Amino acid sequence: xxxxxxxxxxxxxxxxxxxxxxxxxxxxxxxxxxxxxxxxxxxxxxxxxxxxxxxxxxxxxxxxxxxxxxxxxxxxxxxxxxxxxxxxxxxxxxxxxxxxxxxxxxxxxxxxxxxxxxxxxxxxxxxxxxxxxxxxxxxxxxxxxxxxxxxxxxxxxxxxxxxxxxxxxxxxxxxxxxxxxxxxxxxxxxxxxxxxxxxxxxxxxxxxxxxxxxxxxxxxxxxxxxxxxxxxxxxxxxxxxxxxxxxxxxxxxxxxxxxxxxxxxxxxxxxxxxxxxxxxxxxxxxxxxxxxxxxxxxxxxxxxxxxxxxxxxxxxxxxxxxxxxxxxxxxxxxxxxxxxxxxxxxxxxxxxxxxxxxxxxxxxxxxxxxxxxxxxxxxxxxxxxxxxxxxxxxxxxxxxxxxxxxxxxxxxxxxxxxxxxxxxxxxxxxxxxxxxxxxxxxxxxxxxxxxxxxxxxxxxxxxxxxxxxxxxxxxxxxxxxxxxxxxxxxxxxxxxxxxxxxxxxxxxxxxxxxxxxxxxxxxxxxxxxxxxxxxxxxxxxxxxxxxxxxxxxxxxxxxxxxxxxxxxxxxxxxxxxxxxxxxxxxxxxxxxxxxxxxxxxxxxxxxxxxxxxxxxxxxxxxxxxxxx
Amino acid sequence: xxxxxxxxxxxxxxxxxxxxxxxxxxxxxxxxxxxxxxxxxxxxxxxxxxxxxxxxxxxxxxxxxxxxxxxxxxxxxxxxxxxxxxxxxxxxxxxxxxxxxxxxxxxxxxxxxxxxxxxxxxxxxxxxxxxxxxxxxxxxxxxxxxxxxxxxxxxxxxxxxxxxxxxxxxxxxxx
Numbered sequence: 001x002x003x004x005x006x007x008x009x010x011x012x013x014x015x016x017x018x019x020x021x022x023x024x025x026x027x028x029x030x031x032x033x034x035x036x037x038x039x040x041x042x043x044x045x046x047x048x049x050x051x052x053x054x055x056x057x058x059x060x061x062x063x064x065x066x067x068x069x070x071x072x073x074x075x076x077x078x079x080x081x082x083x084x085x086x087x088x089x090x091x092x093x094x095x096x097x098x099x100x101x102x103x104x105x106x107x108x109x110x111x112x113x114x115x116x117x118x119x120x121x122x123x124x125x126x127x128x129x130x131x132x133x134x135x136x137x138x139x140x141x142x143x144x145x146x147x148x149x150x151x152x153x154x155x156x157x158x159x160x161x162x163x164x165x166x167x168x169x170x171x172x173x174x175x176x177x178x179x180x181x182x183x184x185x186x187x188x189x190x191x192x193x194x195x196x197x198x199x200x201x202x203x204x205x206x207x208x209x210x211x212x213x214x215x216x217x218x219x220x221x222x223x224x225x226x227x228x229x230x231x232x233x234x235x236x237x238x239x240x241x242x243x244x245x246x247x248x249x250x251x252x253x254x255x256x257x258x259x260x261x262x263x264x265x266x267x268x269x270x271x272x273x274x275x276x277x278x279x280x281x282x283x284x285x286x287x288x289x290x291x292x293x294x295x296x297x298x299x300x301x302x303x304x305x306x307x308x309x310x311x312x313x314x315x316x317x318x319x320x321x322x323x324x325x326x327x328x329x330x331x332x333x334x335x336x337x338x339x340x341x342x343x344x345x346x347x348x349x350x351x352x353x354x355x356x357x358x359x360x361x362x363x364x365x366x367x368x369x370x371x372x373x374x375x376x377x378x379x380x381x382x383x384x385x386x387x388x389x390x391x392x393x394x395x396x397x398x399x400x401x402x403x404x405x406x407x408x409x410x411x412x413x414x415x416x417x418x419x420x421x422x423x424x425x426x427x428x429x430x431x432x433x434x435x436x437x438x439x440x441x442x443x444x445x446x447x448x449x450x451x452x453x454x455x456x457x458x459x460x461x462x463x464x465x466x467x468x469x470x471x472x473x474x475x476x477x478x479x480x481x482x483x484x485x486x487x488x489x490x491x492x493x494x495x496x497x498x499x500x501x502x503x504x505x506x507x508x509x510x511x512x513x514x515x516x517x518x519x520x521x522x523x524x525x526x527x528x529x530x531x532x533x534x535x536x537x538x539x540x541x542x543x544x545x546x547x548x549x550x551x552x553x554x555x556x557x558x559x560x561x562x563x564x565x566x567x568x569x570x571x572x573x574x575x576x577x578x579x580x581x582x583x584x585x586x587x588x589x590x591x592x593x594x595x596x597x598x599x600x601x602x603x604x605x606x607x608x609x610x611x612x613x614x615x616x617x618x619x620x621x622x623x624x625x626x627x628x
Numbered sequence: 629x630x631x632x633x634x635x636x637x638x639x640x641x642x643x644x645x646x647x648x649x650x651x652x653x654x655x656x657x658x659x660x661x662x663x664x665x666x667x668x669x670x671x672x673x674x675x676x677x678x679x680x681x682x683x684x685x686x687x688x689x690x691x692x693x694x695x696x697x698x699x700x701x702x703x704x705x706x707x708x709x710x711x712x713x714x715x716x717x718x719x720x721x722x723x724x725x726x727x728x729x730x731x732x733x734x735x736x737x738x739x740x741x742x743x744x745x746x747x748x749x750x751x752x753x754x755x756x757x758x759x760x761x762x763x764x765x766x767x768x769x770x771x772x773x774x775x776x777x778x779x780x781x782x783x784x785x786x787x788x789x790x791x792x793x794x795x796x797x798x799x800x801x802x803x
Contacts, residue, residue, distance in 0.1 A: 085651060092655055096698075103700075110699035116661045117654035124651070265636035272643035279647060410701020 063246045065267050067259045072146060075139040076245070077271035078278045082132045083238065085279060086170075089125040090227065097177070099223040101216050102415030104179035105297040109407045109416070112294050123286030129171045131282045133311055136164050137369070144345070144365045147358050154346040156244040161342055163237050166230055171309060173226040179219065179416075181396060184298035185306035187222070188214055193331050214300075296399035297416035305392040307383070314375035317382070338368055402426050409616060422602065425617065428610030431603045435595060441474075450479045452592065458611050459565030461508040468500045481590040485547055485558055492542065499537040503544070506534025512565040520552040520562050554580035567608045574604055666803055668696070670790030671707075678722060678783050681714035686739055686746070686757060688712075688728060691789045709736060710773065710787055711746070713757055722777065725787045726759050726770040734794050737770065746770065771799045 048054045065073060096115060098107040111118040140160070143149055149157040176187035191214070195205030210217025250260055261267075286292075295304075308316050319330035341364060348357040383389050403419050412418045420426045432440075436455070438448040443456040454475040457463050471486030472478045495503070510529050529535060538544045547558040554560055560581040563569045577592035578584050584591070599607075609615055675689040690706040709728035715721060726746075728737045735750035745762060746755040754762035759770035771792045777783040793800040 081647070088651060088655065092658055095659065106699040114699070115658055116664060117657045118661075120654045121658050265633060265640050269636040269640045269643070272640050272647070276643045276647055279650070283650065407699065410696055411699050413700055413702055 061268075062262050062264045063249060064260045065249055065263045067261050070267065070270050071274070072139075072142045072148075073267060074270045074274035075135060075142060078275040079132060079135050079139060080238070080242075081271075081275035082128055082135065082278065082282075083234070085124060085128050086132070087231065089121050089128065090231075092121050093125060094227060099177065099219050101179060101219060101298075101417075102413070104177060104219060105416035106407065106411035108178045108180070108294060109404065109411070112291055113404065113408070119291035120286060123289070123291035124282060126174070126292035127282045127285045127289075128279075129167070129174060130310070131278060131285075132167050133164075133171065135278060136167060140164065141365060141369070144361055147361075149346050149361070150349055151346070153244070153248050156241055156248065157346055158343065159237050159241040159244065161339075163234060163241065166234050166237065168311070170226065170230055170234075173222050173230070175309065176222050177219070177226060178294065179298045180295040181298055181302070181304040181399075182293070182295045182306070184214065184300075185304050186308060187218070189306060189308070191218075196328060197332060198328075294400070294404070296396060296403045297419060299417060299420070302399075303392055304396055305383075305389050310376070313379040314372040317375040317379035399426065406616060422606065424606045424609035424615035427602070428606030428608075428615075431599065431607050432610060435599065435603075436607070439592070450474060452480055453477060455611055457613070459512050459570075460613075461504050464507050464565075465500065465504040468495075468503060482586050489543070489547065495537055495540070495543055499533070502532070502534035503537050504534070506532045506538065507564070510535075511561065511563065514563040514566050516563075516566070516568045520550075523562070524551065554584065556585045558585070559583055567605075567612070570608050570611065571604050574599055574607075667791075669803065670788060670801075672786060672788050674778065674784040674786045675710065675712065676785055678714075678777060678785055681712060681723060681785070683714045683716055684757065685743070686711050686713045688739075691787075708789055708791070710789060711737070711770075712785060712787075721775060723775050723785050724759070725773040725775045725785075727773055727789065727792070729771070729791065729794075730766060731768050731771055731792065731794055731796075731799070732766040767795055767797055768799065 044054065093111060096107055096111050096118070098104065108122075111122055113119070143157070143160070172187070172190060176183040191205050191208050194208060195201045197204065206212070208218070208221060210221050296302075307313070315330060315335065318334065319327060322328075322330040345361050348361055351357065352360060399420060402423065402425065403416065406419045406423060407416065412422065432442060432455070433447065437446045439450070439452040440446065441450050441452075441454045444454065466473070467476045467486070468490075470476065471490050472484075477483040477486055510523075510526065510532065514523055524530065544561075547555060548561050549555040549558075551560065551562040562581075572579070573582060573592070575594060575596045576582065577594055578586075578588070613619060671691065671693045673691055673693070676687075681687060689710050689712060691708040691710055692704050693707045694704055695702040695707050711726045711728055713724050713726075715724060726737075729735075730737050730748040730750065730753055732748065732751055732753050735748050737746050737748045737753075737755070739745075740747040740754070744757065746757070746759075747753070748766075751765050752763070753765035755766070755770050756762055759772060761769050773790065774788040776786045776788075778786060791802040793802055
């Protein structure tokens with residue numbers, strides 16, 4: 001790089017590169033195609049003579065810039081650096097991300113929690129995008145303050161506004177690609193807002209969504225938009241923006257040109273310093289937060305406290321003032337008006353005297369930013385003060401933590417949404433709470449008045465042993481109507497505690513483990529069953545067998561105990577609790593109601609596994625099944 | 629003046645380097661992640677009762693196992709195939725087991741038409757019933773797997789299934 005200041009003519013239309021080119025007259029060596037020299041300098045000369053690459057790079061990377069306008073250029077340049085970071089991290093994410101409703105969340109989880117440095121790459125991508133919006137707003141402010149949106153730079157202003165719009169769409173579409181609760185519901189709301197536009201709304205919504213509902217169609221379109229169309233558009237817009245900026249770099253309103261100098265090294269240094277500071281802040285945010293958040297997998301049926309991205313919270317708050325048919329004012333009219341004024345800003349000069357127009361422009365921008373900041377703070381404080389909102393936030397945190405810990409064991413092929421819907425702890429317990437705990441209790445906790453036994457550890461040896469000791473306890477049949485039979489037995493029973501232990505052992509070893517394909521006769525024929533001391537105690541005169549009779553069918557005093565406590569027995573209890581082999585002997589009003597048709601197969605399966613403590617993270621059963 | 633220019637120059641190189649390394653180090657680590665992962669050590673399975681195998685008649689059996697594929701866990705399904713050949717009385721082992729993955733480039737090995745040798749349809753590698761190569765396509769013979777018998781009068785055949793690297797002279801387990 002030459003040290004002398006290559007000024008050349010100062011022209012209004014710039015063309016700064018021209019001045020530099022005058023010093024690089026083609027020499028005979030350049031034109032002649034020199035094959036000599038394997039040293040570095042020889043190689044450089046060879047490349048230069050074949051392609052002119054050096055001259056091209058010098059012109060591209062080292063334009064003339066005004067000696068005084070430092071920081072505005074630096075803001076723009078750091079936006080460019082952030083865009084490069086987004087492109088590189090985006091390409092890296094594409095290596096592992098998979099855009100379908102069954103794989104989007106799982107692949108994002110894999111990137112975020114499994115792949116080496118995946119959380120950092122994804123974090124830079126997400127926080128970087130939000131940082132770009134902040135810096136773009138600062139860039140816009142500085143452009144308005146310096147008045148460089150006016151002639152001859154109007155087109156550049158519009159290109160800049162267009163890129164701001166593209167960055168916003170980048171952020172919204174990128175958030176949706178995760179297909180977690182946050183992304184899914186936010187995109188749901190955003191497409192519904194688009195659908196509310198007059199005339200074309202429903203058509204546009206249908207096209208964006210790729211159908212009637214958010215699903216694979218929407219994800220495909222989002223992905224093509226985010227990694228294909230928008231990058232191409234932004235590249236073209238950025239190319240035009242930089243070219244126009246160079247072209248007008250030296251133009252001033254008064255027609256004169258101040259002192260100029262090559263961008264290298266001072267402006268380049270300032271640009272790099274600003275970029276490094278910006279990216280450093282982003283990296284610090286990424287490290288402190290250990291990456292971007294990942295909510296529970298998208299659940300179209302579930303409840304989620306959806307909120308827009310932080311830079312739209314002010315519109316979210318604004319909409320609270322415009323309800324009903326006025327809502328379109330907040331969603332379309334006001335944002336549209338602000339955009340319109342920004343676009344038409346360069347033409348303000350024609351309406352007003354120069355300085356007044358500039359004052360109005362600055363005032364408008366600051367008013368919008370000030371108002372938006374105020375509304376954002378209001379929205380955040382309103383949410384913080386809302387107990388229902390906090391409650392749903394806590395519930396979604398529980399769902400998220402459970403989904404992530406289950407995902408470490410592997411996401412099922414049906415997709416991440418099955419993680420929670422097939423989880424006994426998450427879904428089974430929810431079904432229990434909603435359908436069963438109105439009468440039953442679990443660990444002493446119920447929802448209504450207790451009229452049925454405690455289901456905690458039902459079928460375990462400890463539950464059985466406790467029943468044989470204290471059947472009148474509220475844990476067992478103390479609160480159940482017409483179920484004093486066990487209490488009556490207990491009063492007259494002559495079984496010793498050791499024999500009761502044997503009975504409990506017998507149930508744990510043979511009864512609760514009955515395979516579903518065995519008939520009672522085949523079960524009785526199992527090795528060692530009829531010799532078990534518990535079986536003998538069961539069959540003693542006046543003891544269990546007196547009411548529970550044999551194992552093959554119903555009695556009129558007690559349920560059949562064949563396969564008691566097995567998954568198939570519990571399932572049958574939910575479907576036909578009033579069957580003759582179950583509690584059909586009770587009066588109709590005292591029987592457990594049937595839940596056939598109210599519970600799906602998945603509901604029943606997850607409840608059964610929950611009761612049996614058969615799920616990842618289950619507490620250890622109080623007494624493991626005995627082999628005695 | 630010159631020293632300030634130097635400061636800007638050197639500062640620019642350092643800042644540019646900082647930005648590049650700051651992103652490329654995690655980026656490269658991310659892309660090289662597969663080099664860090666272990667792919668699992670195989671599975672042990674009982675395939676068939678010894679009494680059902682005929683001497684000298686090779687039979688193939690699927691290996692059924694859960695499978696991890698990046699973030700997905702597939703439930704038990706066929707993940708490989710094994711050839712079992714019952715050996716004559718008095719042999720060192722009553723059954724030999726081979727993985728059906730060809731040691732050349734990994735295609736599935738099948739039985740030749742006349743049933744007395746193995747052949748691989750991709751590049752026509754041929755092996756005899758003891759797994760020894762009959763032509764020069766494959767670099768080594770079929771990969772034998774460890775076999776055990778369960779106890780009792782009707783023992784079952786238990787195979788330790790694992791995968792091997794292709795294209796090597798010696799069988800090298802894939803980890």
